Structure formats: structure tokens, C-alpha cells
Amino acid sequence: MSKLTVVEGSYAVAHAAKVCRPDVIPAYPITPQTHIVEELSKFAANGEIGACEYITVESEFSAISALIGACAAGARTYSATTSQGLALMHEVLFNASGMRLPLVMTVANRAMSAPLSIWNDHQDSIAQRDTGWIQLYAEDPQEAADMTPQVYKICEDNKIMLPAMACFDGFILTHVYEPVVLLEQDLTDEFLPPFAPEHILDPSNPKTFGAFADPGVYSEFRYMQELGMSAALKKIETVADEFNEIYGRYYGGLIDGYYLDDAEIVLVAMGSVIGTIKDVLDELRAEGKKVGLLKIRSFRPFPTDAIRNAVKNAAIIVPLDKSISIGKYEGALCTEIKASLYNTKIDIPVLGYMFGHGGRDIPPERIKKIVSEAEKAIVNGITIESSYVDLREELL
């Protein structure tokens, strides 16, 4: 335990960003991301990130715009945001991916207003699903820190060149103090090569980024982004292995499993609830219940093949969502998992639950209740395909 030190999750992530040697950090503080950018502004002011320029911008819209300018000029960039801040970036997120700029941004996941909530769920990043950004989700502060150099290495690959969000749960992981290995500078230098883009904005060799595309060429640009995402499927796996070789830590590539091999009930989740689920599964396994967990680490690119392979022997699949598509009454994992299984020979019922929205706590008993509902559904069939499991009926 000698390398471990008790720090706040935000500090672990800020430190991880520092050792990735970013050249430019434009950032705007917003709860619960604030501690990350506060720490980075201190690092920058103390000269601990070399010649890094920390830009205090006046909004998240400016932050993402500055990220684009800096990255197009060849700088490695970093920023962090959440919720309304991420939403304010929305239109520019498309520009970043369309211009093939490998921006790295930490998202401290938080609910969307209104009603105002500063607490955790995944609605903010899920709402940005189609912006062309890679999205990975971490289960604890160590994984969130370790994910930072990993996403740089993934998105700066010349075959990928897409921006990435490294997502971790606001408050639950940003504000927790626990033992974490702070990423070593020498190991990170060994793991992550300097940013060397093929194309940059350079007055001596003028180029245009994000130019006008008429109907004759537009779809091809979009398709090439898709090719970049496809390349990321493999890269996310190899980068996780390379990270393990150098640092000795592994969290899965696109997905990870816990008691998955012989599981009849497969819970599917992402983010901080993974840890709580693992503890509950230890208990349920001791009682002889064949329950397993499929952890989704990469939401974009969506690991369709890996998921099909992981769940094909289950009796029931239970996606657990911290987001909702209002008007479909299900969360993103539920929708995507169901879509992944159609047009295959896999015919397994999918029972979706939503919970933990707006920071509502997820006690172990709630996971157990979900498992017992799934057991009933195996026998009796599914009556309601998707629902909130923690709704307070008395307030309706």
C-alpha cells in the first residue's frame, strides 16, 4: 500500500491530467467539477505543468471553443465540465468531432435542470451521445484517474482522431476521499507518447479545418467519423492492456464482467454503482444465486459484438440506467442493449430499470430488489419492460 495516498477523487483526476502534460487548459468551474479545475489552476500557476497555459474563460461555450482552437494548432488540451456546462457546449461538441480534434474532457456526471439538481446521474453525457465523442465511464476514482492517459492515447491515434469524454460520477466519485495511486510522471511518459497530429493549423502550411461540405461530400465526412469510432473499438482494448503492462491496473476494455460466465441474471450498468453491485453480488452468489454483472466501460463506441457475446447465455438481461429518454420511458443502456440483440439469434428478455436519478442514493437493498424482480420475470415473463425502481409513489 506504499504507493497509495488518501486524496479526493477530483484531486486524483486533476493530477492524472497534469502528468499527461497538457499544453492548454481552458476551463470554467461548475459543481461538482470545480475541485478538478481548481487543482489544475494551482498546478499551472505553480509551474508544475511545464509551459501549460491555463485559460480562465467566461463560459463553457468559450472553453470548448478555446479547446478546438488550441488543439487544431497542435496543442494537447484538457478540460472538465458537467451538466449544464456540457449542455452549453453542445453545438461546439459536433465541431470538435467533425474537425477530428482529439480533445480530452473529464465529465463529472450530474443531472440536468430543471428542476435544478447538482447531484449525480448520467443524463448530461448521455444527452451528448450523438455528438461523435468517445465516451468511457469509470467506476471509482482510481479508474477515473487511470482513464485520463488512456483516452489521450485512444483519441490521438491517427486512425481515430476523435474527441473523448472520460466520465465519472459527480460527488459520489469527485468528492470521495479514499486511497488512490497518483499516476507517476515517468510511467505516464512511457505510456503516453507526445501528441503528434498529422494535420495542424500552421501559417507556413495553411490548411482549413471544418470547411463547408456540400451534399456531394457531407455523408462521406460523417462516415469517416464512424470509421474512426470503429477503430476505437479495438484501440480501447489494446490501450487498456498496455496500461496494465506499465501500471499494473486493469478495469476491462470495452466491457468488463463480474460473475458473468455462468450468470442467468445479467445486470448491466456503468459508473460508480458498479462497486455497490459487486458487493451485493458477492452476497447473492454466497446464497447460490446465479447473478452476474456486465460493466459497460465504453458507451461510445458502443461495444455491440462484445455485449452480444457476453450475454448470449443469460436467462434475462437487466440494464440499470441513470438516464431516461422521456417519451420512451427507458434509459440509454436499455435502449442500446435491446437494439444490439435484435437481428441476432439471441432471444433473451430485457428488463430495464432506472434509478439513482438526481443523486438519489442506491442502497444495496435496491439492487437485491431488482434481482428478485428479475427472478420473477424469468418465470412469469416481463409485464413492464422498463420502469423506475426507486420512484416515491406518495409524491406523485
Place this chain on the structure above:
Amino acid sequence: MKEIRIHGRGGQGSVTAAELLAVAAFEDGKYSQAFPSFGVERRGAPVVAFTRIDDKPIRMRSQVYEPDYVVVQDATLIDVIDVAGGIKKDGLIIINTEKDAGKLKNISAKVMAIDATKIAMDVIGRPIVNTVLLGAFAGATGEIRLESIKKAVGERFSGKIGEKNVAAVDAAYKAMEAHA
């Protein structure tokens, strides 16, 4: 795993106390986790913070519902919230009060009282009781070594303030150890 819930009011340093417990437990060679109840903290409003201590890495991310220990920084909270809620049968509640522990109403679990405010005024010169109660916690429970608490407190607060806080930890530890 041992679970601790700290009740206080905004500005009393409940979250800091939870963090320092985690740091001290780790200093003892254990795994630990500390987190606030994620409220929008305002000065004077009830605040809750949690610490978990275990021999193996802690994965659980839910709030603490059945604490082994409860620390109450401000006895006026007892009239406002159920500070004993969910406490384990063999659990312990440590309350900062000048009253006798036995005379506190509505609490069925084992209760120990300490006049942390008096110790804070005498030793630190200010009514900030969070570090005092950490010393009391170590003395009453034996879950964390006194030296580890003192080291955590001494590293968090620098200079004279740090020294005074460490001395207050000592005083509270001795006061509780005598009763434990």
C-alpha cells in the same frame, strides 16, 4: 467493515472530520473511504458525512444506513434529526454535550458524552469541535490509533493552529479513554 456517520452543522467541519478519519485509518494500514452527504451546505444547516474503514478495498458507494458509530458535533441536532437512525445494536453514539450522556432522551443505543466545546475553547481558543471529536472517537472506540489521528490533524492544519488542534485531540482522547 466499520461505518461511521458524523452529524454536524454547516461550518463545523463534519466533512473534514470524515476525511481526517479516513486519512488516519489509512495511516493505520487500513483501507478507508470518506464522503459528504452531498447537500448544498450552508452555514448552520444540518450536515452529514460518512467514513468507512475496512481491511480490504472498499467498493460500496451507497450512503451509510446502519452505522457502527455515530458522532454528533452539535447536541441541538438531536431535536431536529434522528441521529441514532439505523445504528447497530452494539453501536456507539458520541455526542458533544455538556450534559450527562445518560440523561439524553430518545436514544436507545449506547451513548457517550464529551464536552468537546469546552475542550476546544480551553485548548484551541475557538468552539471548533471536529478535531476534538476525532480524539474522542479514537479514545472511545479504539478503532484508530491516537498517533494516526494526531498525524492526520497535524498534516491538515499548519503552524500554531495545527499544534493546538493536536493538543485538543490528545485532551479529548484522554477524557474518553478514562470512560471507555
